[in-house]
Amino acid sequence: MEEEKEINNRKEDKDSSANEFSQGRRDALKVIATVPVLGAMAYGVYRKKKAENTNRNAAEMFRFGSKVAPYSPTSSGAQVIRVGIIGFGIRGTQLMQGLGFATPEYVENLIEQSRINSANTRYQDFVEQEDLRVEITAVCDIFDTYAEAAVNAGANIHREGVGGTLGSKPRRYRHYKELLAAPDVDAVVIASPDHWHGTMAMDALRAGKHVYLEKPMTWTVPETYELRSLSRSNPHLVFQLGHQNRQIEAYERARQIIEKGLLGRISLIETGTNRNDPNGAWVYPIHKDANPKTIDWKQFEGDPDRIKEYMDYMTSAGLSGYVGPESRDKFSLERFFRWRCWWDYSTGLSGDLLTHEYDAMNQILHLGIPSSASSSGGVYFFKDGRTVPDVLQTVFEFKQRELTMLYSATLASQFSRSRKIMGHDATMEVGNTLTVTVDPRSEQYRTQIEQGVVKPGEPFYTYIPGQSVDAVSTATERYFAERGLLYSFISGKRYNTTFLHLKEWLECIRNGTQPSCSIDQGFEEAITAHMGTRAYLEGRTMYWDKDKEQITRE
Structure with a gap:
């Protein structure tokens, strides 16, 4: 297969490059292996870079504290x-x-x-x-x-x-x-x-x-x-x-790197969503068989109590024009298939896509609920009657952690932007792969920079557990693939992440244990997304009162 040939070619290139290391560089690596924090990881990065990038022995690197359990098939005698x-x-x-x-x-x-x-x-x-x-x-x-x-x-x-x-x-x-x-x-x-x-x-x-x-x-x-x-x-x-x-293996590696302090003090996280096609903007096809006789519109409308609850909130915030009963009473194929475009049924970019980004960072950094959220944006490109924005910027402040998370989204540009976790000493880009780049002004790595062992601005550590492009056919799929939301690699084998997440849930049912995204993680996700949405709708900063567990306006 062409993919295997490419991997072998990269392997040969890396083998050739490794032979060109000078004795002085080898000595320098031995020296930094004794440096606290950097230590074994830095030495292992260079020594095992070939194994990481060719996806041959990725599991070896988990010996420095991984909590990822080896993949275990479901028993043939397990409860159905x-x-x-x-x-x-x-x-x-x-x-x-x-x-x-x-x-x-x-x-x-x-x-x-x-x-x-x-x-x-x-x-x-x-x-x-x-x-x-x-x-x-x-x-x-x-x-x-x-x-x-x-x-x-x-x-x-x-x-x-x-x-x-x-x-x-x-x-x-x-x-x-x-x-x-x-x-x-x-x-x-x-x-x-x-x-x-x-x-x-x-x-x-x-x-x-x-x-x-x-x-x-x-x-x-x-x-x-x-x-x-x-x-x-x-x-x-x-x-x-x-x-x-x-279920993404690279996220566990990212968590380990941060816990070991290899990025230094983290002050800023940048993440976002870029798409540029109708499907990515929720303009889904309307099925030819759809009509009032084949669709139960009344059931689609929603729970009456929840509708009233939401409308009361919108009215109190002076936003009654965004949602109303008249839109539900009238049968609409467009709204049925493209419901994400209207607040009547949707949670917008905050609930649909920001939640992926937040949960990824919460998984890696254990952020919890932000102390405040501010949002801006609007319907700038898709002038199709939608009420949810197609451009959104949300800034979350985590005062106790002394860091900011910036979410930036547009549904009208596919320019690729990676997730970045920025530390004083290094920045980590996280997706289905992981890259750490040392900062030129790093204090932790100053000696290694001066010795030429570490080159600022160049990837210091790259973790590529596996690569797959055969399933990527649209801009939306590429977005999910780049963020590891389609596949994960465990010890070199590719798995569907949805399959892995469902498998975990089923095993927890059988074993009476709790899954990785249980109600507590869900609560943090939901409150964070709601803070971002309310900040956008009300045009003001929303705050989280940790003691009272309430979203407030001041």
């Missing part, structure tokens, strides 16, 4: 968990694939792609994806065509293409509460529009079901507290929020 799926749109489809279920048409398309391009391994990856010991017993979607597809995906137990043999079909429910009442459902995966997230999750917990909830956690601030309280009062029910970035 009966799962219900609520929502089979774009993300719901991906979540079912993460569980190992896809429509025959999807599998057929993967087969065709592999025929056209032998380097495309997506079909092989899906077929070989581990059996998670799950049975899809129930599905619910308010669009008939999606519901039928979900039924066929749940029955495709052999992961076959068109013409294959299907197993028993899961039952289709027309209302999610009917699914929650089903006795043959142990756990639910919720992938509904944002305005239903908190409501459905709470109803699921009340029904005694384990919950995997797609992000963001909630649509309104009050339900954030309600959901946390309900989850904490039912500790036997496992709650996992859908931030699959929790």
Whole structure:
């Protein structure tokens, strides 16, 4: 394969470069190996750079304190968990694939792609994806065509293409509460529009079901507290929020580097979202089968209590023009398929994309809830009637940590920007790969800079656990791939991060343990996103009162 050839070529280049090191440089490396903090890591960076970049022995570097457990397959004798799926749109489809279920048409398309391009391994990856010991017993979607597809995906137990043999079909429910009442459902995966997230999750917990909830956690601030309280009062029910970035191997390495103080004192984090196509701006296609007879619009509208709650808040903030009942009463295909564009159903850039960036940084740095949030932006490019901004800047202050996190987003430019964690001595760029660059003014590395051992402005440490481009076909997919949200590499093997996150949830259900993005991490994500949203809507800084656990205006 061309990818393997390229890796081998890089390996030969690095071997050649390594032979050119002078004896003096070797001596210098031995010296810095004794320097506190830098020590073994700095020496290991150079000595094992080839192993890191060629993805041969990445696991070796974890011997200096990794908490990442080795990959462990699900036992063939493990308890079978009966799962219900609520929502089979774009993300719901991906979540079912993460569980190992896809429509025959999807599998057929993967087969065709592999025929056209032998380097495309997506079909092989899906077929070989581990059996998670799950049975899809129930599905619910308010669009008939999606519901039928979900039924066929749940029955495709052999992961076959068109013409294959299907197993028993899961039952289709027309209302999610009917699914929650089903006795043959142990756990639910919720992938509904944002305005239903908190409501459905709470109803699921009340029904005694384990919950995997797609992000963001909630649509309104009050339900954030309600959901946390309900989850904490039912500790036997496992709650996992859908931030699959929790499974990225490079993030664990980033956490270790920061804990060892290799960046020095951190004062600024920069992260953002850049996209530049209609799909990335949520202008999704409208299905040809969609009409008032095939869509339950009344159920789509939302929970009446939550709608009133949100409208009351908007009115009190002088923002009643952003959301209103008249938009819900009128059937709209555009709003049904592109609901992310309106505050009536959406959490905007804050809930949809900022949450990915925040959760990644929270995972690495344990930031918690910011002390304040300020936002600006607007609808600057997509003049299609949307109310949520397509350009957003949000600044989060973490006063106790003495650092700032800047989130900057545009849906009208694809210029690539990496996540940067800036320290006094070095800056780390984090995505599906990781790079550390030493600062020219570093005090920690001053001697090494003067000796020529460390070159400021050049990558000092690069961690590339694996590279994959065969699954990247759109600007949106590239955005997710660059941030490690499509695949992760564990000991050199590529895994779908959604699969890994679902697997963790299922194992926690079986073992009675807590997952990596449980209700407490979800609460931090939700409050942070709501602070950013309210700061934008109200045009003023929002604050977090840690003692009272309240968002305030001053």
